[in-house]
Amino acid sequence: MSETRADLLEVEDLSLSFAGVKAIDGVSFSIAEGELFSVIGPNGAGKSSLFNCISGVYAPQSGSVRFAGEEILGMPAHKIAKKGIARTFQNVEVFPAMTVLDNLLLSRHNAMRAGALENMLWLGRSAREEKAAVEKVREVAALMQIEHLADIPVGSLPHGTQKRIELARALAMEPRLIMLDEPVAGMNHDETAEMTETIVQVNRDLGVAILLVEHDMKMVMGISNRVCVLNFGQRIALGKPAEVIRDEEVVAAYLGAA
Known part of the structure; x- marks a missing residue:
């Protein structure tokens, strides 16, 4: 430096x-x-x-x-x-049955401010926050060159790709x-x-x-x-x-x- x-x-x-x-x-x-x-x-x-x-x-x-x-x-x-502070793990820690997009969206939980009722009804702030979260993780997926895998279950992907997804999930936390x-x-x-x-x-x-x-x-x-x-x-x-x-x-x- x-x-x-x-x-x-x-x-x-x-x-x-x-x-x-x-x-x-x-x-x-x-x-x-x-x-x-x-x-x-x-x-x-x-x-x-x-x-x-x-x-x-x-x-x-x-x-x-x-x-x-x-x-x-x-x-x-x-x-x-x-x-x-975000981290990845020595052994891949992903949810294999969930899609790549859904795995990345998990990282946005800390950024959500909507209450339980708003989330249940998907109104107002809840809808805006979810839209913003999807836009953010798609941006990260593009950076990590995995955007074409968004709708594929993570468990069906190779080990090296799963490692990239885990890094992308950490990065999506900003x-x-x-x-x-x-x-x-x-x-x-x-x-x-x-x-x-x-x-x-x-x-x-x-x-x-x-x-x-x-x-x-x-x-x-x-x-x-x-x-x-x-x-x-x-x-x-x-x-x-x-x-x-x-x-x-x-x-x-x-x-x-x-």
């Missing part, structure tokens, strides 16, 4: 233990507005636990997580999402930060290249900050502004990709894991 930007997400001295075993041990980092920031590390390093702490799935024993200057640690997941948990896992070479290009486009053209966890090192090092490396729950490196990849402790962690 060529210019200095304000911090959007600040993680400070975060620690999480399960039955006395530390999954995260005093981890700190920050992500700037519009930054593409990656977290890597060997299996069991604490990457998914970190994601779950930030998104409100886990409650860490200590530390701080601030988003746009506001403490969000301890908030329920749906309130964190409403603040402007977040300031998207957390991507292994977005190219299980994809072939062509699918990986397409998803990588899409992630870069979302970050560049929409200015959405991205927190990425991924095992594909070529992808991570090719698109990240900065990289944080975890090992056994601790941060062992933080910096630009070219710096991190030469770090002796990082090399040792990966060789040891291998």
Whole structure:
């Protein structure tokens, strides 16, 4: 990133233990507005636990997580999402029997303000909000190049396409930060290249900050502004990709894991 930007997400001295075993041990980092920031590390390093702490799935024993200057640690997941943080999951979390359009519309729930009676009768504000929601998700579907699949049940589509739909659903929330948990896992070479290009486009053209966890090192090092490396729950490196990849402790962690 060529210019200095304000911090959007600040993680400070975060620690999480399960039955006395530390999954995260005093981890700190920050992500700037519009930054593409990656977290890597060997299996069991604490990457998914970190994601779950930030998104409100886990409650860490200590530390701080601030988003746009506001403490969000301890908030329920749906309130964190409403603040402007969206996420995808390592295993695809879609509703297979529902169409692509209906899956995307689920992401607009937090933006709805109409009451139960208005929704039941589909009058006034309810009708306007639903029309606006459909327009928004169709716009996102076009950006993600899945608009032609709008009326197809998600479960009938390939794994790589389902991953794109999950990213589109997160993007339809109009977040300031998207957390991507292994977005190219299980994809072939062509699918990986397409998803990588899409992630870069979302970050560049929409200015959405991205927190990425991924095992594909070529992808991570090719698109990240900065990289944080975890090992056994601790941060062992933080910096630009070219710096991190030469770090002796990082090399040792990966060789040891291998």
